[in-house]
Amino acid sequence: MEFIQEKTSVWERLQQEDRPIALYGMGDGADKILRVFADKGIKASTVFASDEFVRGHSFAGFRVQKLSEVVEQYGEDIVIVLSFASQRPELLERFYELDARFDLVAPDVPVAGGGLFDLDFVHAHADEFQRAYDWMADETARQVFSDIVNFKISGKIDYLRHCETDKDEVFRNILKPHGHECFADLGAYNGDTIRELLSYTDGAYDSITALEPDKRNFKKLSRYAEESLTGKVELVQAGGWSEDTVLTFAAKAGRNSALAKQGIPTQMRSLDSVLGGAPCTMLKLDVEGAEHQALLGAQQTIKTHHPRLNVACYHRNEDLFDLPALLKEFDPSYKLYLRHHPYVPAWDVNLYAV
Structure with a gap:
């Protein structure tokens, strides 16, 4: 699979990390990430939230801090683990600013189902991933497919920014x-x-x-x-x-x-x-x-x-190859297009078929 660029999963990176690890966000996504941390022996140092949500409360045994407090305590040489999802433009801009200033990753945990989208998962389904990639009907779809897979392995949000398209493009050029x-x-x-x-x-x-x-x-x-x-x-x-x-x-x-x-x-x-x-x-x-x-x-x-x-096409780990295969089984004449609309992590990834 030549479209796979990443050779180390975000979880392996975090296992080897000796810098402080700060979770950004609370809720279901953070709970899922902390469960993986516990399973893999990864230690979180602190949890912080956007300033407007810090009210002196606790989450998962951590006192929720402001980013300024985290920096005051640990300095700027930290790893930020983004642990919630958003498509709001002001939050996306905040994510990008944090990514430019710190080492930020957004580990992929499935919305539904179990398991992790890591290199073991990709290699176990290599033939299915390659087949789905080959089914993509245009270069944009192939690029989206590649970037989404590499993001899910690495947690690097640059991949998401690289493959974003507006829904208007889909309605005007694909769905019509x-x-x-x-x-x-x-x-x-x-x-x-x-x-x-x-x-x-x-x-x-x-x-x-x-x-x-x-x-x-x-x-x-x-x-x-x-x-x-x-x-x-x-x-x-x-x-x-x-x-x-x-x-x-x-x-x-x-x-x-x-x-x-x-x-x-x-x-x-x-x-x-x-x-x-x-x-x-x-x-x-x-x-x-x-x-x-x-x-x-x-x-x-x-x-x-x-x-x-x-x-x-983003709720389950297998969606990227399973759903295209099912549509092709129903009707081999379908042309398949994958698009990612602005969202971090890799939500709002949709499969369009015409």
């Missing part, structure tokens, strides 16, 4: 929406993707079918539809899955609500069942790690109608 779309949105959240699509069609469409499992998100979606949509719209309070069933769901009322061992029993639906053979010209899936299952539940729709697809 028109005013007669039959749009299916799995993981519709509050209607944000519907609004985004309709901004390119002057509000015109033939039909919209939207699935959203979270109760509070579904209320927001329903309110948006009542206030802004006037055509054929079907809203379903359910998650996208391979079949119609009930699964346990962690209701967080946010974009990252996901399947869990404990939570609320939630209706799941296959798109094939919901549509019942009705046409679909464009399909978006962002179902927090259930993309493989949701695609299985949409395979008849895909095989029959060949919709253009927008599939989140």
Whole structure:
């Protein structure tokens, strides 16, 4: 795999580090990183947060500090481990400033599923990675694929900055929406993707079918539809899955609500069942790690109608090669494009198929 540039994983680097290691951020991402630290014998020295979030509290046994306090205590020769995700421009700029001033890494921990995206994982799936890379339909997609893999190995955010593109490029050059779309949105959240699509069609469409499992998100979606949509719209309070069933769901009322061992029993639906053979010209899936299952539940729709697809491709370690393979199995004629939109770490990596 000639596109692999990195030969040392971020975890190996941190194991060998003798400088102070400062975690930037708190929450689920930091918890996951600290669990890997414990497993690999990596010692964190401190935790800091953005100044506006420092209130004299503690996290994981550390008193949460300001960066200025960390520098006063340890100096500037430290390693900063970024442990939360953001797409907000002001935070991205802060990340870039920290990267220029310090040695900063953003270790990749999966949003869903287990394991680590390290060199062992890459080598174990070398043939699958190479096949997926070779399927990419343009040079930009191949560059994104390479940069995302190298970022996930190394934690170096320069790779993410190098392969960022704006969503406008996707809509205008790849998806090319028109005013007669039959749009299916799995993981519709509050209607944000519907609004985004309709901004390119002057509000015109033939039909919209939207699935959203979270109760509070579904209320927001329903309110948006009542206030802004006037055509054929079907809203379903359910998650996208391979079949119609009930699964346990962690209701967080946010974009990252996901399947869990404990939570609320939630209706799941296959798109094939919901549509019942009705046409679909464009399909978006962002179902927090259930993309493989949701695609299985949409395979008849895909095989029959060949919709253009927008599939989140960053929740699980295997998504980069597994999801392209599944689409090619359903319909070998699909042209596949990978794009990364501004986000640190490697979230908002999407597979587009036309």
